[in-house]
Amino acid sequence: MEIVNANCATLSNYEVLKHLQKVKESKMKHKGQLATITYETIRYLENAPCNDQSPQNITECLKALAPYNLNKTEKLMIINTPPTTALEIQLMIEESEERLTEEQVEQILDIITRYSPHVIKDKVEENEEIE
Amino acid sequence: MFILAEMKNVTRIPPELFNLKLNEAIAGELNKKLANKVVLNVGLCIALFDIISLQESFIFPGDGASHTRVKFRYIVFRPFIEEILLGKIRSCSQEGVHVTLGFFDDILIPPSALQHPSKFNETEQAWVWEYDTGDGSKHDLFMDAGESIRFRVTAEMFNETCPMGPITMPETQENPDNKGSINEPGLGLLTWWDN
Incomplete structure (x- = not known):
C-alpha cells in the first residue's frame, strides 16, 4: 500500500452519505469491517443536517456565500453543520469580528436559512409549538 | 471532516474470486483490507470511493492468485x-x-479544555461546569453521558503505536488520540446555548 496523495479532495457530509448509501444498497456481500463502518457512519450522518440537503441547495448556497470571502474549510463547515446563530458563525469563521460586519453575519444567516431544509424544518416545528 | 485519499497498491486476487469481475473483486479486497482501519498520517478509512486505474495483472510462479496494480x-x-x-x-x-x-470513539476533551471553571463530580461521574450567573451564585451544568456536544478539534494524531513492519506498508492501529476543546462561548452541550 502506498499513499499517493493523503488529501486529494475534501468531501461534504452529504456526498459521503450518498456514497455510503449506494455501497450499502449494492448487492455485493461485504466482508470484514466494511458493513460495520458504513452502518455506523450512515447512522451518524442521517442524524446530521446533511440528510435533508440536496446538490442544488448546496451549490446555490455556496454561490450566495461567494461574496463574503470565506475560505474552503469555513464553507465546508457551514454546509456540514449549518449555523443558526451569530455565535456559531463566530466559532466557525476565524477572526469573524474583523472580517465580517454585523450586517454581513445577519446576511449569511439569512442565506443559510434560505438554503438549508433542516433549519427551515426546525423553524416550522418551533412555530407549531408556539401555536 | 471527510477527505479522499489517493493510494496505490498491488492487490492479490485469490483464484476463488476469479468468477467475479476484476474491478468488483479488487473493490472487495481493498474494502476488506482498509475499511474501519486507521492508516498512519491519513486517518480512519471508511469505504472505497472509486478505482482510478488498473494495470495489467501478473501471475507469480507458485501462486495461483493474480496480482494487479491498482490506483x-x-x-x-x-x-x-x-x-x-x-x-x-x-x-x-x-x-x-x-x-x-x-x-x-477516540476523542478526548482534557480538563484544561473544558469551560472554566469545571470540576469532576465523583458521585455522578460527570464533569460539571460551574456557570457563574453574574449575581454571585453558581449554576451547575452537568455533562452527562449521551448528551449532544459541539466541540472544536485541537489536535489530530493518527499515530502508530508499534513502529514495526516494512516501510512501504503504513501501520494500522486502533487507538488514535484526538483532542477536542469546548472552552469557548458556543461550545459544549447543545442545550447550554439554546435560546
Missing part, C-alpha cells in the same frame, strides 16, 4: 484542526470528557 481513492475520516464537530458524550472520567461520533 484508487478512498473515503477517509480526518477532522482538520479548528474544525467544529458535533458528537455525543460517551463517558466522563478524571482524564476529561470522552466523545464519540458513533463510528469514531
Whole structure:
C-alpha cells in the first residue's frame, strides 16, 4: 500500500452519505469491517443536517456565500453543520469580528436559512409549538 | 471532516474470486483490507470511493492468485484542526470528557479544555461546569453521558503505536488520540446555548 496523495479532495457530509448509501444498497456481500463502518457512519450522518440537503441547495448556497470571502474549510463547515446563530458563525469563521460586519453575519444567516431544509424544518416545528 | 485519499497498491486476487469481475473483486479486497482501519498520517478509512486505474495483472510462479496494480481513492475520516464537530458524550472520567461520533470513539476533551471553571463530580461521574450567573451564585451544568456536544478539534494524531513492519506498508492501529476543546462561548452541550 502506498499513499499517493493523503488529501486529494475534501468531501461534504452529504456526498459521503450518498456514497455510503449506494455501497450499502449494492448487492455485493461485504466482508470484514466494511458493513460495520458504513452502518455506523450512515447512522451518524442521517442524524446530521446533511440528510435533508440536496446538490442544488448546496451549490446555490455556496454561490450566495461567494461574496463574503470565506475560505474552503469555513464553507465546508457551514454546509456540514449549518449555523443558526451569530455565535456559531463566530466559532466557525476565524477572526469573524474583523472580517465580517454585523450586517454581513445577519446576511449569511439569512442565506443559510434560505438554503438549508433542516433549519427551515426546525423553524416550522418551533412555530407549531408556539401555536 | 471527510477527505479522499489517493493510494496505490498491488492487490492479490485469490483464484476463488476469479468468477467475479476484476474491478468488483479488487473493490472487495481493498474494502476488506482498509475499511474501519486507521492508516498512519491519513486517518480512519471508511469505504472505497472509486478505482482510478488498473494495470495489467501478473501471475507469480507458485501462486495461483493474480496480482494487479491498482490506483484508487478512498473515503477517509480526518477532522482538520479548528474544525467544529458535533458528537455525543460517551463517558466522563478524571482524564476529561470522552466523545464519540458513533463510528469514531477516540476523542478526548482534557480538563484544561473544558469551560472554566469545571470540576469532576465523583458521585455522578460527570464533569460539571460551574456557570457563574453574574449575581454571585453558581449554576451547575452537568455533562452527562449521551448528551449532544459541539466541540472544536485541537489536535489530530493518527499515530502508530508499534513502529514495526516494512516501510512501504503504513501501520494500522486502533487507538488514535484526538483532542477536542469546548472552552469557548458556543461550545459544549447543545442545550447550554439554546435560546
